[in-house]
Amino acid sequence: MKKIEAPTLEAAYSEASKQFSCSVTELDIVVVQHPSKGFLGLLRKHAVIVARPRAADEAEDEAQLLTEEELPAPTEPIAYPEDDESEYEEVYADEDHYTEGDDDLDAIAEEVETKLNVLFKTICFKLEPIHVSVYDDNTLLVEFNGEDAALLIGKEGYRYKALSYMLFNWINAEYQLQLRLEIAEFLHNQEESVARYLTGVFESVDRDGHAQTRVLDGVLVQIALKQLRERYHDKYVAIRTTRDGGKYIIINDYHNY
Incomplete structure (x- = not known):
C-alpha cells in the first residue's frame, strides 16, 4: 500500500x-x-x-x-491572459449587447447572486452575502463586503484585477452582459481618486490638444483609460508602456499619434 x-x-x-x-x-x-x-x-x-x-x-x-x-476527469489549468490593454477593453466596452426586459435582467442578477454565494460559501475569508444588482441595461453590479473583503483586492489591486477578469468572462459568455465589480468600495474610491488627478490632464488636453498621464499603477490605468475615452471620444486615447513596464496614457489627435 x-x-x-x-x-x-x-x-x-x-x-x-x-x-x-x-x-x-x-x-x-x-x-x-x-x-x-x-x-x-x-x-x-x-x-x-x-x-x-x-x-x-x-x-x-x-x-x-x-x-x-x-474515471476521474482531467483537470484543466486556468490560463490567464497577458496583462495588456485588450484584456480590459472588453470589460469597459461601450458596445451594446442584446438583453431582454428588466424582469429578465433582474432574474439574471438573482441567478448570478445565488451562484456566487454558493461559490464563495466555503472560502476562508469572512464576507457578507454577495449582492448582485442591475447597474444599467448592459451591466451587472457585483458587490463584495465584509470583514475580510479588502483581502480580495490585493497589493495594487492585482487580486481585484484577476477576480474581475474571471467574473467578466463568465458573465459575458453566459449572459452577454458587462460587469462592474465593487469590493469594499475599492472601485468607487479609485474612480474618485483618478477623477481628481485627471482634472489637470483635462486642462492640458483642452489647452494644447494633447497630453499624457504619469505612470499609473494597477487598476488605476484602466479606470483612467475609461474616463478619458468617455470625455475625448473624438481623440486617440491609448495605453503606452515604458521600458521598465510602467503604464501611462496618451491623448492626441488621430492624425498625430
Whole structure:
C-alpha cells in the first residue's frame, strides 16, 4: 500500500499505475484528499490517495463494470491572459449587447447572486452575502463586503484585477452582459481618486490638444483609460508602456499619434 500525492486525481491515479506497473482498474484506491485550486492561488490542495494492488480476479470483474464516467476527469489549468490593454477593453466596452426586459435582467442578477454565494460559501475569508444588482441595461453590479473583503483586492489591486477578469468572462459568455465589480468600495474610491488627478490632464488636453498621464499603477490605468475615452471620444486615447513596464496614457489627435 502506498500513499501518493499529485496536483490532480488524474495525475495521482496515473502515478499509482506507474508505481505498481499495472492498470488503474487493477488497483484498490482510496481518495484521502480531493484536490482544490483554492482561491486566486491561496489554500491550494493536492490530491492524496492510498493505493494497493487488488486480487487478479477482483480486478477483472471490476474492469468489466467500470465505465468511462467513473474515471476521474482531467483537470484543466486556468490560463490567464497577458496583462495588456485588450484584456480590459472588453470589460469597459461601450458596445451594446442584446438583453431582454428588466424582469429578465433582474432574474439574471438573482441567478448570478445565488451562484456566487454558493461559490464563495466555503472560502476562508469572512464576507457578507454577495449582492448582485442591475447597474444599467448592459451591466451587472457585483458587490463584495465584509470583514475580510479588502483581502480580495490585493497589493495594487492585482487580486481585484484577476477576480474581475474571471467574473467578466463568465458573465459575458453566459449572459452577454458587462460587469462592474465593487469590493469594499475599492472601485468607487479609485474612480474618485483618478477623477481628481485627471482634472489637470483635462486642462492640458483642452489647452494644447494633447497630453499624457504619469505612470499609473494597477487598476488605476484602466479606470483612467475609461474616463478619458468617455470625455475625448473624438481623440486617440491609448495605453503606452515604458521600458521598465510602467503604464501611462496618451491623448492626441488621430492624425498625430
